[in-house]
Structure formats: structure tokens, C-alpha cells
Amino acid sequence: MSGKYRRIVVASLCLAALLFSAAATAWAQAKWKGTIVKEGDVTVVKNPKEPIYKTPVLELKEELSLGGPDAQGEAALDQIRQVIADGAGTLYVLDQRASHVKVFDASGKYLRTIGRKGQGPGELEYPMTISLNEKTGELAVQQQTRGIAFFETAGPFIRQLPLQGMLAARGCLDSRGRIFIVDIIWGEESSKYVTKKLDGQGSLLAIIAEAPTPSGPGNVLKAFMPIPYFRVDRADRLIYGYPQTYEVRFHGPAETEIVRKITREYDPVAVTAEEKAELEAGVPPGYPRDFEYPKHHPAYSRFFSSDLGHLFVQTFEKAEDGRVIHDIFDPEGRFIGRMPLKPSGLEIFKGKYYAIEEDEEGYQYVKRYAVTWKVEVPDRETGRG
Incomplete structure (x- = not known):
């Protein structure tokens, strides 16, 4: 083959590869068929069933794994409830059963333990969530019945904030020290979850939302019913959802003000006989086993966000390998x-x-993965694509 002919063949192959790549991208990316409308001061993003991209929008590569049966000594973890990473990659791991927070550096090396089990100063009883404030160097540990314990990230105990009369299912603090909490209110006829905003001293500022608990008349429990969920992201945005419908709402600086809603059309996932049997098998002896079952699961389970503004919604759909399908929304x-x-x-x-x-x-394991986005995303510093 002459050199000239070889160059022509190579050029033709390269052109064909480019054309194939362009065609594949065009096939993978569909035109978005949703709408963005204004309802008063609220921006409502209405999404169809199908996403824009048919191919993966990001790839994950495992970098770090903590816990599991091989973890020994200070590296051992019992019942992992929550994990927070700071800007340097330091990991704060809440171990609920052990009632303490273990701290690991970005390489996974154990550094220290914060708190211990008990009811005295600096001790924890049934911790539920943790919040990290890098500006003040404080770690807040929310407990179900004993309020919030504050520690320095270096370990020393600072103070205890009691939340009188509250049974806190979930709570967190933003960077300004405001507290967001789900309080369970029990009643004779019915009970409810009340999501509240408190000031830094625990006084009520606003009620964000209310939703019923699974308790029914007598000893009947309403299985697989919607449970409210919220997060406060790195930008101090309150993101709240009650999955009776597929809607997630974003709150503005006043928190009671809703600035955006994300909705999506979806096919409900049926509750299976296997799921019912598994639920009933897990009830301890002596506890009520009377359940009221719906035909379908809620619209979704929970969600998390990225610091670039993406929202990942965990559904009840499963892949063939048992992993759970997550819907991904752009900023x-x-x-x-x-x-x-x-x-x-x-x-x-x-x-x-x-x-x-x-x-x-x-x-259980704490996992960290490197993220590679396969679609255009905002720049982390400027926020622009």
C-alpha cells in the first residue's frame, strides 16, 4: 500500500468514526419534552416519563471503602447511620449503635472518635444525624430525644441544646446555625410528621410541612406509605419532598417560601407479595402484625444532591442486579x-x-467514588456550563 493511499484510508476511517460518534450522540440525546411554567412566584418544572439521555450521564470509579468484616480496631464500624465529608475529604461517620462519630482522613486513616454512649455531657443516646459547619469548626449530633450535642471537629464537647417535647426523626443544621427537624406528633386518633424550622436556640420559627404517620386505627400499620424527606444542601437550600406524588420542592431564603417544584410523570411500582412477607417476617415477637397494604409504592423513596445543583431521586424500581434506579435532574x-x-x-x-x-x-461500608460526568455540567467555581 502506498503512503498516499494509506493516508486516504486512515482519513476515511477517522471521518467515519466521527460521523458514527455524532450519530450515536444524537440517538442518545432526545429533545426534552417537559415544560417550565410559573405558578405565582413558584417555578414548576414538569418532566415527562423519559429522560433526555438514554445512555449514562456519569460514570463512577471506586476510590475508598471503609468498614465491613475486615475492618478491625479503631477502623471497625458497627451501624453506619450517616457520613459527611469536609472540603479536605475528611470523613465524619456516625455510628448509631456505638453512639459516636469516627473521623477518618481522605486516605481512610482513622483519626479520632467524637462522643460516646451515655446521658451525660458529651455523651450520646440514639443519635440520628450529624451536621458539619466548617466555618465554625463545629459538629452537631442530633439525637432522637435528647436534642443536639455540639462538638469541636477536633473532638471536645461544646454544649447540649435540649429540644423539649420533641421526638425528632430527622434533623440537620445549615451554615447559619438554623435547625430543620422532623418532629413526630402523636395523637389519640392519628399522628403526624411535622417538619419545623427552629432558631439556634431551639425556638420555633416556622412549620414547613405536615404529613400523616403510618399508624392506623388500633394496632393497624399502614405499610409502604409515603414518608416525608428533606435535605439542606451545601448552598443552604432546603429541599423537601412528600412522595405521595412525584414532586420535590425547593425553598427560598425564608424556607416557608417555595421557589421551585420538580415533578415527573411516572409508572407506579407495585408492592409485591415478597415485600409483604419480608416486612412481616421482620416484626419482633409480641409486636402488632396487622398491616394495611397499598397496591403501589410511593412515587419515590429519598433523594440526594450534588454541589453542582443536580438532584438524584431514589425510586422503587430495581435493575436486574438488584441495584435501585435513580432519576437524575440537572440544575x-x-x-x-x-x-x-x-x-x-x-x-x-x-x-x-x-x-x-x-x-x-x-x-455496611462507607464508599467514595470518583465521578466523571458524560454530559455538560456547570463549572464548580462559576456555576456556568
Whole structure:
């Protein structure tokens, strides 16, 4: 083959590859068929069933794994409830059963333990969530009945904030020290979840939302019913959802003011006989076993966000390998893709995906993955694409 002919063949192959790549991209990316409308002061993003991209919008590569049966000594973890990473990649791991927070550096090396089990100063009882304020160097540990314990990130105990009369199912603090909490209010006829905003001293500022609990008349429990969920992201935005419908709402600086809603058309996922049997098998002896079952699961389970503004919504759909399908929305609220993930994703921060995962034997792990986006995303510094 002459040199000239070889160059022609190579050029033709390169051109064909470019044309194939362009065709593949055009096939993978569909025109968004949703709408963005204004309802008063609220921007409502209405999404169709199908996402913009048919192919994966991001890839994950595992970088770090903590916990599991091989973790020994100070590296051992018992019941992982929550994990937070700071800007340097330091990991704060809430161990609910051990009632303390273990701290690891970005390489996974154990550094220290914050708090211990008990009811005295600096001690924790049934901790539920943690919040990290890098500006003040404080770690807040929300407990179910004993309020919030504050520690320096270096370890020393600072103070205890009691939340009188509250049974807190979930709580967190923003960077300004305001508290967001789900309080369970029990009543004779019915009970409810009340999502509240409190000031830094625990006084009520506003009620964000209310939703019923699964309790029914007598000993009947309403299984698989919607449970309210919220997060406060790195930008101090309150993101709230009650999955009776597929709607997630974003609150403005006043928190009671809703500035955006994301909705999506979806096909409800049926509750299976296997799921009912598994639920009933897990009821301890002596506890009520009377359940009222719906035909379908709620619209979704929970969600997490990225520091670039994406929202990942965990559905009740499963892939063939058992992983759970997540719907992915871009910073404008458009449904851009779907991805199977092991529960439970926590956040994407500085190009890293953090999660709590469990293996087939029930061992828990803290996982960190490097994130590679396959679609255009906003610049982390400027916020522009």
C-alpha cells in the first residue's frame, strides 16, 4: 500500500468514526419534552416519563471503602447511620449503635472518635444525624430525644441544646446555625410528621410541612406509605419532598417560601407479595402484625444532591442486579437520565460520590467514588456550563 493511499484510508476511517460518534450522540440525546411554567412566584418544572439521555450521564470509579468484616480496631464500624465529608475529604461517620462519630482522613486513616454512649455531657443516646459547619469548626449530633450535642471537629464537647417535647426523626443544621427537624406528633386518633424550622436556640420559627404517620386505627400499620424527606444542601437550600406524588420542592431564603417544584410523570411500582412477607417476617415477637397494604409504592423513596445543583431521586424500581434506579435532574430541574445505584447515596461533592452500601451478608461500608460526568455540567467555581 502506498503512503498516499494509506493516508486516504486512515482519513476515511477517522471521518467515519466521527460521523458514527455524532450519530450515536444524537440517538442518545432526545429533545426534552417537559415544560417550565410559573405558578405565582413558584417555578414548576414538569418532566415527562423519559429522560433526555438514554445512555449514562456519569460514570463512577471506586476510590475508598471503609468498614465491613475486615475492618478491625479503631477502623471497625458497627451501624453506619450517616457520613459527611469536609472540603479536605475528611470523613465524619456516625455510628448509631456505638453512639459516636469516627473521623477518618481522605486516605481512610482513622483519626479520632467524637462522643460516646451515655446521658451525660458529651455523651450520646440514639443519635440520628450529624451536621458539619466548617466555618465554625463545629459538629452537631442530633439525637432522637435528647436534642443536639455540639462538638469541636477536633473532638471536645461544646454544649447540649435540649429540644423539649420533641421526638425528632430527622434533623440537620445549615451554615447559619438554623435547625430543620422532623418532629413526630402523636395523637389519640392519628399522628403526624411535622417538619419545623427552629432558631439556634431551639425556638420555633416556622412549620414547613405536615404529613400523616403510618399508624392506623388500633394496632393497624399502614405499610409502604409515603414518608416525608428533606435535605439542606451545601448552598443552604432546603429541599423537601412528600412522595405521595412525584414532586420535590425547593425553598427560598425564608424556607416557608417555595421557589421551585420538580415533578415527573411516572409508572407506579407495585408492592409485591415478597415485600409483604419480608416486612412481616421482620416484626419482633409480641409486636402488632396487622398491616394495611397499598397496591403501589410511593412515587419515590429519598433523594440526594450534588454541589453542582443536580438532584438524584431514589425510586422503587430495581435493575436486574438488584441495584435501585435513580432519576437524575440537572440544575434547571430537567430529567436528564437514570442510573442504578446501591442504596444509600449521600451526596456528590467536589467530584466525589459518597454512599453507605451494604453487602449480601448485611455488612455496611462507607464508599467514595470518583465521578466523571458524560454530559455538560456547570463549572464548580462559576456555576456556568
